Amino acid sequence: MRHAKLLATLPLVVITLGLLVIPAGAHNSPHSDPYWTGLYFNNPTLSGVPTVVRQDAKVDFDWGAGSPHPSIPADNFSVRWFRTVDLPGGRYRFFVTVDDGVRLWVDGVLLIDKWLEQAATTYSADIDLYSGRHLIVMEYYERYGVATAKLWWETPPIAVTWKGEYFNNRSLSGAPVFTRCDSAIDFDWGQGSPDPRIPADSFSVRWTGDVYFDRSGYYTFYARTDDGVKIWLDSSPLIAAWWDQPATTYSVTRYVSRGVHRIEVNYYENTGFATIKVWWRPVTPPSPPGAAIIVDELDPGFTWGGPWRSRHHAYLGYKGHMYWTRSTTYVPQNYAIWKPSLPHPSYYEVFFFIPRCYATTHRARYRIFHNGQRHDRIVNQAIYYDKWVSLGTYYFNASGNEFVFLGDNTREPYLSRYIGVDAMKFVPK
Template sequence: MMRRRKLTSLLALTLFGLILSNLNVAAAPQSTAGKWWADYFDNPNLSGGPALSRYDDAIVFNWGHGSPDSKIPADNFSARWVRDEWFGGGTYRFTIASDDGVRVWVGDQLVADEWRDRGATPLYIDRYIPAGTHKVQVEYYEHAGAAIISVGWQRVVGGATWRGEYFDNRDLSGTPVLVRSDGAIDFDWDSGSPDPTVPADNFSVRWTRTLSFNAGTYRFLTSTDDGVRVLVDGGLLLDAWYDQKLPNTHTGEIYLAAGRHTITVEYYEHGDKAHAHAWWQLRDSFGNWHGEYFDNPNLVGGPALERDDAADQGVGINFDWGVGPPVDWMPDDNFSVRWTRTVNFAPGYYRLAVLADDGFRLWLDQGILIDKWQDMDYELHYVDGTYLQGQHIIRLEYYEHTGHARVRFWWESSADGNAPPSYTPVGAGPQAADDDPWETTYFANTNLRGRPVLTRIETALDHNWGWGSPGGSVPNDHFSARWTQPLHLRAGSYRFTTYTDDGVRLWVDGYLLINSWRPMRGYRSATIYLSEGVHDVKMEYYERTGIALARLTWQRIEH
């Protein structure tokens, strides 16, 4: 009996050990003191299980064109680091360099959001962090080329908070009815008040704080409803002491020597809404594109953000913010940007091209080249035959109204004036389609009416007629066409993309998937789930004047 009990106990302990072992495998590992728990993924999306997990002493890596480990590819990988960190409370400056995208959280606060292809231009971000232990999380992805990531922070020496003095009048007179410590000047009281002791209207506030600054030129910014003033070491830097409503941004610049400086922000609220925001940033040297970001769609007032934006492929501009903002504290919609750069061109003729959603204006020196300051989808516009030599100032102005926000600008040699720009967006690339025939009919009008003037079978729907005609009796301008084909497709989601100049409509099984029946040049995309089998695809197109283009591609989206 005793031997049987020992054997039973041994089996139970063994089984418990196996269960515990399995639990340890499944559970998220805990970091050791001072170390980062790192998960590395063999894809750029942090998806699936990590291909490698380990402890890293610090996030300071320059892998060059290599990778973190033999298990990880040199390109198209991602990583996530997590660590618990004690913060003493106060303003912290985060210094971040990454090639490519990076995101940083402290607790629930998103400190940095640069989830895009970018060079390793350093970011300097000041954030107020409450005292206590917070989880710090860093996410990173590498697309191609050099792989670099570095993240660090230090407390900004000086007062950890603002001294806020609140007055029950609009002119900061008398004795404050409330004195308190405020972590940041970042308030949206709307129709309310800062405190029960302060009235909802006709009050004022003075915030004062002494901090240590590195030497450099600083830009101070405010966004308020109503008036605001900013003083640095007692000197008035910014004065917008009048009634106003959001959105607005006021700025003032000053060179500060290294050391401690006292910042004072004065604010008053007259009536209706109450908002008070004040911040500053170290002015960068702009070696790439000088980007000025405005929290309104009209480039009005001072920029809410100014930064050095890395050049796309060494030359142009390329941003796709989706339905989000350029940075987390700007609006998702109704913002605008101005990019400026001096470019040294080799002698020759150039084509300058822009894809934008929504409006843009392209300037060369002091002359406007393209003016499309209007709501539109991701449309392509370009100008050909521009002779350039030596230094020229390029300026691109852009605004986002609603929905998707994306813009791309580039230039290229324009030896062939009839060819469209060479850029094809990611996801709209060539489809490895079967050479199944398209039944094609062409009409000598823009409405697909009457008898077709040309009927033929085409093996691909990929045409660049330039200034010419599809052939036969089809005119160079003011014609239309219809293509139909039954396609056998596997079950799944498919993205259909058209590239046309001018109008286009696309049906799949009688469902109108794309409808841009108007003069335009650009890409249109739409996604649809299709069951396995044969599906009828029909595309209609018309050409008004100028260059004539018509292309259809599709691809199955893998999830």
């Protein structure tokens, strides 16, 4: 079980950030701290001794109108999180989303100072960091109503550098004649050649690049080519038009998650004019996504399989009720199925609500069955506390035969862990 500990004999040292209090040795770890240390106060001013001290895997909380802990009120509380993180050198962009107030320091530098009552708002700030360990501190308070506190960071988007391999044949055969870095795939060679070492006709090029997408969503990819082109995104084909043709534009729309993705472009020129251009742009959704579809464990879309005597009730979690069972090893004895009634085919992000108690397994084995495919996700339930946890984004065809499966076969010692069974949420993207 997860137990928050009262601050008792924890040695404290005050560092020069006003009244910022951090446990001694917090900045002396040889590596990144695996968790955030959270000091939770039952007042909005971080005053006195914290009521609760606990380890949080992420600062990524949406408590709604609730409380982060039974010992903390739903309103008029505050939190100080700190963690030492080992980062490579470079420029970083830090983001916070909060309702209400926030202050963020990195190595003693106050990056964000929005200590005021407000609806959920996102702020960001950039900082250049050397390679090594860095102390990150976030202070937060909640006054009334909805409570949200999230923190993350990323390197700002950088220009793509394409590795271009140039061949003196149309089939990308053998070793390239030369390799160079191209800042963009945007060439109109006319009846000429890309380089004196390459003929004006009967040549080919392979470009590869790692591209950072700063947000998840749909993107339209374009290619204008004379003659043939093929494009892959993370090894999945996007465009295939591998034939002789005058300058022609192709496009395809795909969902892309935020982060770095590998794009490969193959091109060949036979005779005549030579043109190749590749680009993309995000798709603006025509309207906001629809409401989330939630299947709770008491809803018709939920099924429990296995002996009823192994299914236990607890009056907590989403809507004040959950089931729990104990872990088995390799063969499932109990299982749960959530089958949503989805309004239309689309990409949906799947979330599972993990309650604060009766969820101690480190290896909850979720299986998402969607569009004729299966994806498995293993989640450490023990590190979450009354939180919606994402299992990923998937395409559902809304056939009525898609579902999420959770068995008790965690492969941990027999009956050694609790498995929490609560609500599943499907959010259209």
